[in-house]
Amino acid sequence: MQYPDPIAKLIENYMKLPGIGNKNATRLAFFTIDMDDEAVTDFAKALVTAKRDLHYCQVCGNITESEPCNICLDQTRDQSKLIVVEQPKDVMSLEKMQEFHGLYHVLHGVLSPTEGTTPEEINIASLLKRLQTNEKIQEVILATNATPEGEATAMYLARLIKPAKIKVTRLAHGLAVGSDIEYADEMTLFRAIEGRQEI
Amino acid sequence: MQYPDPIAKLIENYMKLPGIGNKNATRLAFFTIDMDDEAVTDFAKALVTAKRDLHYCQVCGNITESEPCNICLDQTRDQSKLIVVEQPKDVMSLEKMQEFHGLYHVLHGVLSPTEGTTPEEINIASLLKRLQTNEKIQEVILATNATPEGEATAMYLARLIKPAKIKVTRLAHGLAVGSDIEYADEMTLFRAIEGRQEI
Numbered sequence: 001m002q003y004p005d006p007i008a009k010l011i012e013n014y015m016k017l018p019g020i021g022n023k024n025a026t027r028l029a030f031f032t033i034d035m036d037d038e039a040v041t042d043f044a045k046a047l048v049t050a051k052r053d054l055h056y057c058q059v060c061g062n063i064t065e066s067e068p069c070n071i072c073l074d075q076t077r078d079q080s081k082l083i084v085v086e087q088p089k090d091v092m093s094l095e096k097m098q099e100f101h102g103l104y105h106v107l108h109g110v111l112s113p114t115e116g117t118t119p120e121e122i123n124i125a126s127l128l129k130r131l132q133t134n135e136k137i138q139e140v141i142l143a144t145n146a147t148p149e150g151e152a153t154a155m156y157l158a159r160l161i162k163p164a165k166i167k168v169t170r171l172a173h174g175l176a177v178g179s180d181i182e183y184a185d186e187m188t189l190f191r192a193i194e195g196r197q198e199i
Numbered sequence: 200m201q202y203p204d205p206i207a208k209l210i211e212n213y214m215k216l217p218g219i220g221n222k223n224a225t226r227l228a229f230f231t232i233d234m235d236d237e238a239v240t241d242f243a244k245a246l247v248t249a250k251r252d253l254h255y256c257q258v259c260g261n262i263t264e265s266e267p268c269n270i271c272l273d274q275t276r277d278q279s280k281l282i283v284v285e286q287p288k289d290v291m292s293l294e295k296m297q298e299f300h301g302l303y304h305v306l307h308g309v310l311s312p313t314e315g316t317t318p319e320e321i322n323i324a325s326l327l328k329r330l331q332t333n334e335k336i337q338e339v340i341l342a343t344n345a346t347p348e349g350e351a352t353a354m355y356l357a358r359l360i361k362p363a364k365i366k367v368t369r370l371a372h373g374l375a376v377g378s379d380i381e382y383a384d385e386m387t388l389f390r391a392i393e394g395r396q397e398i
Contacts, residue, residue: 003291004264010249013242016234017227026288028216032246033253033262035215040250043212044243047231050209051239054232063232065203089225092202 007033056088059130061106061123063088071104078102079136084127084157085143086110086150094143103137105130110149111156119156127157131164139167146173206232255287258329260305260322262287270303277301278335283326283356284342285309285349293342302336304329309348310355318355326356330363338366345372 002008007029014025032040056062057069064070071077071091081102085091091104109122119125131137140161144150158168173191175184184192201207206228213224231239255261256268263269270276270290280301284290290303308321330336339360343349357367372390374383383391 004253004262006245006249006252006264007262010245013245016238016242018230019223019226024218027218029249030262030286030288031217033249035250037250039215040246043215044246046205046209046212047239047243047246050205050228050232051234051236053205054203063203063206063229065205087229089229 056106056108059126060104061088061108061126062091062104079134080138081141082130082137082139083141083143086145086153090143107144107153110144110147110153112149122153124157124160128160131161131166137166139169142168142170146171255305255307258325259303260287260307260325261290261303278333279337280340281329281336281338282340282342285344285352289342306343306352309343309346309352311348321352323356323359327359330360330365336365338368341367341369345370 010029011025014028057064059068059072078101084105105127107122142154144153209228210224213227256263258267258271283304304326306321341353343352
């Protein structure tokens, strides 16, 4: 005996989402059936609307409804600094900080020899074009993640951008605020000592 | 700065699902935007279709497209045995076994003093009515989970059903097939010894 077709199809669809296996998808499908009619309709609409109305800004690659995005459009922002991040989510994290008022560029990935991600597959060409055509940008802050792939991508970009006489910086590595030295890994401790500052 | 409205709404909707927090919902929302148009439409359709076309069988409480469900309708099944389970998923697990050919009754929950679930809130009244009106049922097999709530619900049902001179049984407790004694908890070992059988 199989599940009735409508629930089997719903389970199948939930399973397409990342990190959701068969058991979890089944649980979500049964939960869906117990939801209010309206809540299910809203969910379905939200899926279709998000897919239809959102796209990536052609200038910076960030997620947006308008073209270009609000950040690229906002001339009151500091046009001299540009932060390069891996994902649109990273833009949101940095914006929450409310301390950076410059521009962004979203790579949508990192270089990864193991996963076969080449420079052509991420937003590097558009970054270089942007730096060539926009003379206001004086500093590029590389904010890829502190992973081997993120580091390698930062190194690769630094080598490409530096010849254009643009200042290239990288986010500082060290102990997270509020963290214990006891639990810090060796690489982090090493970076924290290397980057020590006089007080 | 906030996420654009369509993605904020989608994140909100994903967060309504059980076990999905803010971070995970954000990840799923961004994943959705990167999916094919068709896949998103299919997903939305599957949600609405499942909610619209499925309901719980008025006889047994199992999930079904037709009324009554295929199991209740199938007169070739053994009408003398009825298994009581907590959830529709349990019916599926037992059907996969392909060894039981009787009927089912789905409680849609268990009695739980801590969560305040009373007998009126789960499918007990319909079970008793079914046993009263259907004289063919000779044995009720209580297959609620081996949790304190499942046990208590089984005990409660046994007390209600036994006076009607219907045989009431409970699934056996003991070591799972393929499991190590070393890793079995004390309660399971105790039940395994209590329920030991001559070979």
